Amino acid sequence: MKKLSITLFCLFITMMAFAQEGPWKFSPEKFKADLQEYIVKEAKLTPQEAAKFLPLFGEMHEKQRVIYARQRDLRKTPPTDEAGFKDAIKKADQLDLELKTLQQTYHNKFLNVLPASKVFEVIKAEDRFYRDMWKRWGHNRRMRR
Numbered sequence: 001m002k003k004l005s006i007t008l009f010c011l012f013i014t015m016m017a018f019a020q021e022g023p024w025k026f027s028p029e030k031f032k033a034d035l036q037e038y039i040v041k042e043a044k045l046t047p048q049e050a051a052k053f054l055p056l057f058g059e060m061h062e063k064q065r066v067i068y069a070r071q072r073d074l075r076k077t078p079p080t081d082e083a084g085f086k087d088a089i090k091k092a093d094q095l096d097l098e099l100k101t102l103q104q105t106y107h108n109k110f111l112n113v114l115p116a117s118k119v120f121e122v123i124k125a126e127d128r129f130y131r132d133m134w135k136r137w138g139h140n141r142r143m144r145r
Contacts, residue, residue: 042125052113060106071095
């Protein structure tokens with residue numbers, strides 16, 4: 001009887017762990033869809049504007065992801081000497097500049113398909129979306145503890 005109780009308790013705990021993981025499990029596809037939906041709504045893009053804008057926006061994010069991966073790789077292995085730290089700082093600065101240049105390039109492309117006022121709203125909406133996601137993610141992490 002004691003073994004059965006322990007087994008059932010372990011099964012119950014395992015089921016609860018999987019049940020709690022579900023709503024907070026990250027899905028890149030859902031994240032991308034939510035981001036795009038949020039931006040279209042907040043910037044008040046027409047379907048025609050969204051059709052022209054969203055492929056460019058996705059293209060920009062793909063290129064940003066490559067740079068973000070390089071930034072992560074740079075931070076993974078800390079340097080062992082002063083020369084290494086200096087080199088890491090220079091590489092990190094260069095990656096930051098690449099990100100800004102990429103952003104500027106795509107903002108100019110956005111201006112070719114959207115009015116400046118809507119590009120401005122897109123930029124604000126993207127920032128708000130990420131801030132809201134961080135808040136929710138932090139709240140969900142605290143809830144799971």
